[in-house]
Amino acid sequence: MTMPNARPGAAPQGSHQWILTLELPGRAAATEYGTWNPDPGATRHDVFVAVRRHVTRQFPELERATVVFFSFEPNQL
Known part of the structure; x- marks a missing residue:
């Protein structure tokens, strides 16, 4: 899937963006x-489990x- 107005030659992106931070305190x-x-x-929840x-x-x-942090949002401005 090509995102509308994507940079020419840019790799296709998914419909949603995720960010996940995991921590073992002090380690x-x-x-x-x-x-x-x-x-x-x-x-x-399905996506959270798959991303983790x-x-x-x-x-x-x-x-x-x-x-510590999880975000999953539409990848469209």
Whole structure:
């Protein structure tokens, strides 16, 4: 999907943007972000679980981390 008014040659983006920060106090933290096209009928919780799983696959040490911040919003201005 190409976003309207996207920069020429820019990679396609998802319909929503997400940001997730996980932290193990005093040991590790990570903030990751990206875009996502949720499945039809998906809930915000479904997306949260999928995004958290995606991030903890990249950072397995954060599997038991506390969620400090989560945002999931339409990727349209």
